[in-house]
Amino acid sequence: PPKTEEEDDVAQAGVNKASKGGIIYGDYLQLDKVLGAQVLQSELKANKIHDEHLFIVTHQAYELWFKQILYELDSVRDIFISGHVRDERNMLKVNTRIHRIVMILRLLVDQFAVLETMTALDFFDFREYLSPASGFQSLQFRLLENRIGVPDNLRVPYNRRHYRDNFKGHDSELLQATEQEPSLLKLVEEWLERTPGLEVEGFNFWERLEINIFEGLKAEKEKIEKMMDGEDKQELLEEVVKQKELFTSLFDEKRHDHLVSKGERRLSYKALQGALMIYFFREEPRFQVPFQLLNSLMDIDTLMTKWRYNHVCMVHRMIGSKAGTGGSSGYHYLRSTVSDRYKVFVDLFNLATFLVPRNWVPKLNPSVHTFLYTAECCDSSYCSSEDSD
């Protein structure tokens, strides 16, 4: 289509800066390294198989993005560890970076579609050359799991051995270190425990919630008892009994600790209270961003689990029920890791079980709830430093 001269002028108005020296694109990105790292084992063995190149590039792309995820994750963990999170101005950064992880994971889930253009038959042609290399040996993926908070004791073993036995020397130490360092789960837990409104001498959310719920259930029961007899009445009464049991369990700290010890809950009793408070008062100005954060954490869990599942599907297609190149049981091993055991923030999902009608939620007294629209910021020097990482 013809263009006006004026348009052309605008599009061509630049000055070519590169001619004057300084860094250029390829050096900036170190493309000699990145694009020089595709060595086909099949070619080394004098039997070049075309599709091995795709296999390599895809895995390198995964590792590149894993590095980015770890980078974001560590920066967020630093904000929590350093206490900077107490200045609520830093919540934007936390939220943005966690959201970025979500967006990357979304891409990685879709990325399987590219590798799936390789059929089982294409893979078979070079598969023997890969042994014993295996995706199980991805250090970054294990670091990622540890830093989010997959607990050591809930991991599915790998060929009946501890996952860390598959790593040596520095890598093994690095993994052990990340098992000791505070995971995102632990840091979020501490932060939730400080949720404003939980204090007994203040709003005392938890006690007031307990009272409201059991009064609510009592009222409901009374209402049902006034109904005419019939099958429905009995059923409704049974439902109230069930609800009562359910909520009794919620307010039973011992039971909570028991579930934690079994790995069925992961957050402390106090942190759980904080999360539920944020759920109920999510519209209060101070809780809007924290509420988004809790949702993004569930996104991460969901996407990690979808990633695992898509991986399983691809492996099933590639090798049927054969053993993996690293010697694992392949499909069956991977299938066993698509489990709630690997859902780090499972408590945030399960809180949906404890929702109650809006009128049971403790009311915020106008004179009291000021703290929910006044953020905590410190004006000291360290707060103003934007990017001290």
Added chain:
Amino acid sequence: PPKTEEEDDVAQAGVNKASKGGIIYGDYLQLDKVLGAQVLQSELKANKIHDEHLFIVTHQAYELWFKQILYELDSVRDIFISGHVRDERNMLKVNTRIHRIVMILRLLVDQFAVLETMTALDFFDFREYLSPASGFQSLQFRLLENRIGVPDNLRVPYNRRHYRDNFKGHDSELLQATEQEPSLLKLVEEWLERTPGLEVEGFNFWERLEINIFEGLKAEKEKIEKMMDGEDKQELLEEVVKQKELFTSLFDEKRHDHLVSKGERRLSYKALQGALMIYFFREEPRFQVPFQLLNSLMDIDTLMTKWRYNHVCMVHRMIGSKAGTGGSSGYHYLRSTVSDRYKVFVDLFNLATFLVPRNWVPKLNPSVHTFLYTAECCDSSYCSSEDSD
């Protein structure tokens, strides 16, 4: 959730092969290189800006995938150049690899969503450190355009200079070479020219099509002339005149060559005939895979153009109407490249203009159309070699 022991047994039945030596994951993928190539310019200048890491990783991921696309593209071009394409068994490979390029491009179009988690403000903080590096200097992207078949003379200039002036030494020579080598467009053109059924002494598709179309139009005109007078009649007659003009242009080789010289058509007159023949007889066994190929080529064009457009959108957001880091006019330069000038297979799209009712398509005489269900295969030695690349 509890598992049976039997299930556990299956999932844990592997043997850990890595303990015995041999290549492992990280070495296979050369992760030391790939994951050691993220150097932040802002950090070198003692002002580390967090988001520069994302900027680097995203561009590296793009370049990795560009390498894969070039790899597939070259392997397909080799099949055409070597003449292996005459053995129709190789069409599966051609089709699969072109389709793989489509799948990669689809991922790359989506990948902008990740970089878009960086706001203009985040970018501004490290943008000055990048100068004069610029995406315009991506060698692989220019190679890609050349190998698909973006013609030199239709390129939008860059700051009023030839695009190749922005590359030096080896890179510039490489680009010049790819301008001379047969592009995918040229190779597809030659292949289309050989479409069975075009031969004058055989089915003679083109002449028969011309006859049918003009007879059809004549019959239509006569039918309309018998109608009662009225506004509609006049309009329908005008429509027939327009159609006649349109189809006259299709069968006018001189006009075709004129359009080619202006860059509005790209395929030879003969190749265009082949493409239209494949369109009309796409269900014939020999044409099913070629028809898919033509569709995939349009997919590539469409996705490249969507990639350009998404790039424009992102740049608009990042730098408003500022100049690019390389000195170009940024947004306005990029905007001007989202143009049909860069659609290599534009003729395949425009063929939609020349579709006709099914009963105008020349009929295949049963005794004649055997050639459309008998593939050409050679049983000589080179044909059986599957992956000689």
Added chain:
Amino acid sequence: PPKTEEEDDVAQAGVNKASKGGIIYGDYLQLDKVLGAQVLQSELKANKIHDEHLFIVTHQAYELWFKQILYELDSVRDIFISGHVRDERNMLKVNTRIHRIVMILRLLVDQFAVLETMTALDFFDFREYLSPASGFQSLQFRLLENRIGVPDNLRVPYNRRHYRDNFKGHDSELLQATEQEPSLLKLVEEWLERTPGLEVEGFNFWERLEINIFEGLKAEKEKIEKMMDGEDKQELLEEVVKQKELFTSLFDEKRHDHLVSKGERRLSYKALQGALMIYFFREEPRFQVPFQLLNSLMDIDTLMTKWRYNHVCMVHRMIGSKAGTGGSSGYHYLRSTVSDRYKVFVDLFNLATFLVPRNWVPKLNPSVHTFLYTAECCDSSYCSSEDSD
């Protein structure tokens, strides 16, 4: 940006046809029906909850697409049932429509991202009004499963009852009918059984494959036995034994039938042979499109299973571990359906277990393999009718 007048002229050159009468957009699409079907139960109960609208629209969009999938599926099944599939010209149609189903399913998997913008708390507000409606009652989804070929006896029961008990009258009969009608699985099975090359008096693929494999394994064993002693030797020998067992099972028809009776295999012994033959000779002209079809069938299985898994993830988030609105155990019920039991074409995946080195595949004698590049077409009248549906 300014435009030339010429450009404007082109863009504005149309004639407004709608002013002359005839069908217009809204009537064509019956938008009065489609856009008049959003009735919020919460609003009827005088407690309008904003997010219920999204809930309704999302489910309607799912059902619209299910209808399209069923439409494509039925048209493909008709081509098989009517025998039109014997004219290989119809394979393009089969392939294109199955591929379209794949593309729709891909959209549906992504579509969960929209409903996930609704939090558990938003859902809780109107959830009670929905009871006892439940996604389990989606007739189209059950029809879809039946028509693809989910077998009745492998279905997970629903609240300990047969899935069909949840449907009444006409719907229940419709479901029962689809259980009797040939599913896509059965039709593909019959088609695979006719794969050219299986005939004992012809190429006799199966017997020749068996011979080659066991000769190959024997040769391998002998080679290993000549090696020096050591741990490796023993291991390699064990591996050969395992392989021998594996392949013995492949050629054991009784064992196959036993696995079929347990639901672990679904295709007949003969059909499995056909599929494997297509795998090995996928590059032969006649097998290129059939090979794509087999891949698309696996795509359907994979995407259906991803759809189930994404559904599970969403439900976990919405209701935690509560019961579903229809009374099911919700999350736990759905989780149990993400199982290989629901993978209809599981045999196509598992064939990856039986791949062998290329030199073990029976060689095609040049004079013999003509049948692999000559398609079967009939020139009778019904073949030429393109869209008789």
Added chain:
Amino acid sequence: PPKTEEEDDVAQAGVNKASKGGIIYGDYLQLDKVLGAQVLQSELKANKIHDEHLFIVTHQAYELWFKQILYELDSVRDIFISGHVRDERNMLKVNTRIHRIVMILRLLVDQFAVLETMTALDFFDFREYLSPASGFQSLQFRLLENRIGVPDNLRVPYNRRHYRDNFKGHDSELLQATEQEPSLLKLVEEWLERTPGLEVEGFNFWERLEINIFEGLKAEKEKIEKMMDGEDKQELLEEVVKQKELFTSLFDEKRHDHLVSKGERRLSYKALQGALMIYFFREEPRFQVPFQLLNSLMDIDTLMTKWRYNHVCMVHRMIGSKAGTGGSSGYHYLRSTVSDRYKVFVDLFNLATFLVPRNWVPKLNPSVHTFLYTAECCDSSYCSSEDSD
């Protein structure tokens, strides 16, 4: 895979509620209407073309989602119009719903991939039956544009006529009404004008910013003047002059109003100031959610424009350069609408042109910036009503 009995128990623990009456799935979703609205024109004309069904379903799915977008958009506009937006608790709702629109648009951009499984040839077979129906007649799409804020005077005409001339009676009136009602753009503008910190008697952001910028530029100029002579020096000085011109334009209200009159800017001078203030102080607690909102508004613009572009690509493929079914110039008309004229929030993009180094941004005095971490909430009755829509 075998399951424990316990697991089965959990998955089957539900009670079938549907058997007791009440609304069921199909009635709730009014599937009789939604799934009964696919009438093929080609079938009515006794020439059923298979692919018309896909064409109908795809467009219905688009319209369903357009309805949802309008629903969310209207609810957000209501929050602004009613003044509820002054209670910052409502910002979560605004943000969530705008984000939901973003997610829907993302799906709609991808949805073209499904319709693209239909080739030009398939479309040609039923295209004549559709005339004069045309996507241009989509009432909801025009309403959507108007409610977001596409201004009447910037619209590309359609066949040289006003877009509204293509609608009759009630539809035309509805469109005219939405041109008068406050668009999202206007409402966001008013809201931005109230950004805390703009007040001259308060923080006086704008004046302080102007002072800082020109002092900054002066200092830069002086620094350059002290440099040794050379080509670079001259260039840097020219750059400062350009910058000075640029920022002079920013603080020139008359020039701003002139640009508004030409349609190159859309927001009032005051609103632009508010937006820039939010950009610079985005980390302040009160601005975190507003900053997200501004980003989501750009997302909407970007996705609407991607939608238009994908639409253009699809149309090019379907009809080449033929006229549209409604009589428009088809491809060329649509191409002309992929323009910044249709970017409603273009000012938010262009603000990237006016970013300055962090140390030029006016400092927040600790005693002063309290207002940036204290939200405005009203405790009156209307605020507490969560969902009064």
